[in-house]
Amino acid sequence: MFAALGGFVVRRPWWVILAWVIAAGVVIGLAPKLTSSTDEKSFLPESYESVRASDLRSEDFPQQENIGAVIVFQRSDGTPMTAADSAEVARISASVQARGIKDVLAVTPGQVSPNGLVQTSTVAMPEITDPNDETPQDAVEAMRKDVKAQVAGTGLSAGITGQAAQALDERESSESAGTLVAVGTIVIIVLLLLIIFRSPIIALLPVVIIGLIAPMATGLIASANKIFDMKADSSIEQLLTVVLFGVGTDYVLFLLFRYREVLREGDDAKNGMVHAVSRVGEAIASAAAAVIVAFAALTLSTLGMLRSMGPALAIAVFVTLLAGLTLVPAVVSLLGTRVFWPSKSWRVTPHGSGFARLGRGIGRRPAVFAVSSALVMGVLAIGALGYKANFDLAGSSLPSDKESVVAMKNLEKGFPPGTTDPTEVYLTSTSTTGRPLTPAERAPFEAALPRVEGVGSVTEAVLSADGRTAFYSVVLSDSPATDDALSTIKDRLRPIMHKAAPPGTRALVGGISAVYVDINRAVDRDYSVVFPVAAVCIMIILGLLLRSLVAPWYLMASVALGFGATLGATSVLFQRIGDQPGLMFMLPVIMYLFVVALGTDYNILMVSRLREEAREGHNPHDAAAVAVKHSGPTIAAAGVILAGTFATLMLAGNSTLSQMGFALSSGIAIAAFIMALIFTPSLTALIGHAAWWPGHGDTGPAGEKQRETERVV
Template identity: 40%
Template sequence: MIRKLTSFSTRHRWLTVVVWTVLGAALSFVGNSMMYDVTDSRAGDFLPKKYDSAVALRIAEEDFGTEPDPNALTVLVARDDGAKLTPADQRRIAGTAADLGRERVVAPKPEPLMKDHSQTPRVSPGAVAPDKSFRLLTVSLDGNPNDPGLQDVYKEFRDHAKDAFADADLRVGFTGGIASTVDNADAEESTGKVVSILTMGLIVLLNVLVFRSPAAAFVPLIAVALIGGVASGAVVGAAKLFDIGLDPSTPSLIGVVLLGIGIDYFLFLMFRFREQLRNHPEQNARAAAAETTGRVGRAITSAALTIVAAFATLGLASFGQFRVLGPAIAIAVLVMLLASLTLMPALLALLGRGMFWPARAWKKERTGGIAARLGHAVSSRPLRCALGSLVLLGALGAGAVGIKMSYDQQGLHETAASRTAEQISRSLPAGVSDPHSVYVRSTDGTAIEPSSLTGMTRSLAKAEGVGEVGKPVLSKDRTAARVDLFLSVESDTQQARDLVSGPVRETAARTAPKGTDAYVTGTAAVFADIATAVEKDLRLVFPVAALLIAVILFLLLRSLLAPVVLMIAVGLGFVATLGASTLLFQHGLDRPGVSFTLPLVLFLFVVALGTDYNILITDRIREEMEKPVPARTAVAEAVRHTAPAIATAGIVLAGSFASLAASPATQEIGFATGLGILLSSLVLSLVLVPALAAVLGRGLWWPRRSGRTPGHHHTPDGPPPAPEQQHHHYPYAAAPAHFDHQGRI
């Protein structure tokens, strides 16, 4: 199947390139235009319906006709001179606010297929500071706060509001909701551009250094950008078709994954293509490209399916952000796999030897170098290398002892929104800009009397962590009630989640009127429930993903022992990466813990992506062991041939993920995945796994018998020749027609 697909794409190389180009342009346009229509920024929407805060959200929608508004922003209005607000000031604020609530904000003309976010904002009065130093207003806008179109509307409203209040000698500040989203995005804009340039520069520089060719440096980037457009459109189309809301972080994660694995797969093909041309100078480019992809295709397919299987298991998660992230990345990786077997070989067939122009040194096989010395060192002293790797991984993994999960937002930029929030918190309860609500619903449909709620509101006012409690509001049919409250601490902290999930919920449940049930919702309540859901998902997804990866490895390697060795290796890599991240963020930076999403995302990225490199080195070791040479010589040859490709690919993929560290929201994931990929490629794939293979010899493929070349006597396992002797001892051209996955420098 793989050979038929690659043969077709190389025979019809121009058609293949044109089809992918048209698809890339069309689906990229659709994806960019509709991405924000299928993303959902409300964390509560991703919770299973059975959780306390999710039930409260349904009551809010069904009985009160309201939904949580991620765009609701708090506007602080104060005098320019810092004096207390006078009655006249209060009237001017009320009048100006009413005017703002009647004026339609016109958005810039949207791009084709993009939504017009022009609208009239909803403006309502809020609390007044006890010292009369400011008054608050609440403003709501409809739309996705991550959508640039809605952000433009907010900026128009913000500027207009500043001018309107300035005419009355008043100043304004904005915080919460879309105000914080826009300010953080603006603060990260320049950093993001610099990081993107550096990431692209790293990829180009590495390819130039390795291949000494401009085409080898830029063609993969252009191809991956094209494929990324197709994948983006495919993910958006699937989300639209099945009415799925994606998490706002999904597009950026997909982009990083595709950039990393796309460049990796292209590197594997280019290394192998270059070797094919070197060993068969008489072969034309089309035949060489077909032969190359036909041989490497199985390993690339297995590697990609490992990622797909791992992320597909997220579909079993109860927490919606995980449940939609997994299939989205799986779809994107499948698109990249299809491109790896069609578009990439077609480009190689078109460019041929021009892919490596003007370099000429590649036409001669290089038998020495760092890769050869590494292969000789690992195979001649395998126990020492394996022990050294285990000590390193164990030392890093020890940092995971005492790990804690954190749901706080760490390292956010200091912005105008954060300064406004600080000013508010100095005069009012810290949670005033992010209120929580207790929803009470009758269990038998009888009406709720306002007087029956008095005991509950009094008890809530005395509960630990509650700063202020509002008056109860009844639904139209009086079968439900809402009691708003402000916490005395910031809503997005662990302390707030502990208070809401403990004293607040306990008090509401205990003092609710007879015949009713009480449910608490709000930022802290939602994330407290998310913590419970994530903990359950970790216990489910980890073993299922590990089992699927093990099955794929078994089908590829046709061995029971080899998959076990690889799974133990990647497991050690995962623990080491998690331990290093805990040491840095929890202990080194004195944070409450590591991000609650880190263990699961890290497990999937490091185990699934890291397994790619292990598949490539192990498959090459198997090929070398099928030849009539000692097992340790086979290991040395495998490392010599694959080390350049694996090291280059690992650095590229790690650099892609490390770019996420530039944003505070993804800082931990960026650092951890970058480190994990480096450990997987440089330590596990090039040292630990080959060392264990050298120790186990051909027994690594138990119970399968090693396929030695017919007609040759068994050569006992023994130490490999020194690097400078390898070419004469074991000329590659004389070996059977089995070629490596990546080639070599």
């Protein structure tokens, strides 16, 4: 099949290129804009309590003021606030409100903190119902300019924090991150390809081709999101950049290395490309299929951000696969050997390379290499025991110099950390007769609420218009995203208030801390569903490719070991050395899928070559030596480029993307240089022909002859 595809592309390269240009133009021209969301609550199913509480608020308290932002005032010299300072706060608050900024409903000065160091003004804004609506963020931007101008010369300093302010800083950070990631990705790919092939044409080839298909993939993703009403996480555009360029460059390398190899064996340029596609096409298609099904498994997640991320990345990889099997061969077949210009090294097979020596070492002592590589991954995996999840995607992911982060730290000098994001507690009547709540029903509930450990303060009850629901604003003693705050919600506040609700009523606990608790629960559920489904699907693909029931098991075991090593290294770096509160809560899911799927790419390339060499008549040890010699340069080059590409996420100045960048880049490095180059070939050499049972995919005419010889001996 792949030989036929290669023959068609080589015979009609201009048709293939024209078809891609037309398809890209149609998709880009008709596709809607790709939008994203940073609202964690919008990604949870309606069955979770925090979402039900939010729905109750919208229904029974449509006019309830939502604290969208908080202006934090303090004296520039760090001394306590004076009466004159408070008068200035009141004047500035009234002035900001008088400006009539859209979505700013009221600006209300608060009391000075008990220690006198801080005073706040709360900014009432409409509750965010459309995660793509940037009006609240624009309002904060306007307020910041106004407040900065008005505090000048007053002896006060001020900053704005809160949900809308964090969303604004996140938007600005993401915009700059996108530019940095895109530029860094292209620079790394071009430089590394120049070093590897010493050809400017090859260095620019992936950039030009992927530059064409990237807008096409984005357009298809945006169309799918619109059709299926999916929401994209705010980090999806940065991920798309590295996935398209990283995976796309991998597939270009797989093809070009094999193309160069067959040219060295004497094939002409045209037949050489057909031969390369026929030999490496199955490996590329299988590798892409493993990535696609791993990403598609995210559709089983209960979290909307992961459900939308999975199909988006799967679409990107599928488009990249099609380009790798059609567009890239078409372009290279037109260029012929000129693609390697000005280098002449493609004509001569190097002797005595490091990969040849590594292959010979693995062939002679596979047990030593298998045990050593397993020990390295096992030691790194120990660090995963200290893994902790962090659910504050907006606040903790921002650079420390962003205004919302600085203002929050200043706020905590005088007020409980939960002031900006109070927890919402509701007591609502479940009576079918429409009977309102009575004071007698509310009394024991209200008495129990402030006695819950971890609750800092509770406001007076606010009744709905029909009197059926009472709302209480609760400030926790701890910052909303901390483990202590989440423990307060999960272990104490919810159980106690559910129990305290009298017969005929129901208690609901909402707010951002409750959202984080529900996200934690959803992620735990996803671990037990998404991981196994992705693993089973990849094993099926491996089994079909290798016609074996044995090899998929130890290949997936090696990938699982690589996953543990990656999580361990990331946990140690960011939690112990970096002293961060935890890793982004969805990082293990993303990391598992990337490391498992993309790591399987390299395993597939290596094990395909192992089978090919066995079919040529080599015994298992010699097959490992030859496979490492020939596939080693490809896997190493692809691993370096893909790891470098993911590492560009660390340029974003955003701790969430930095964690993701380190985890994925180190995971790819482990998958390429330890797992695929050492562990897989050495273990396959140890297992021998049994690795291909029951299909004996290593048996070709020469391989069968070799096995007969071994049986005679």
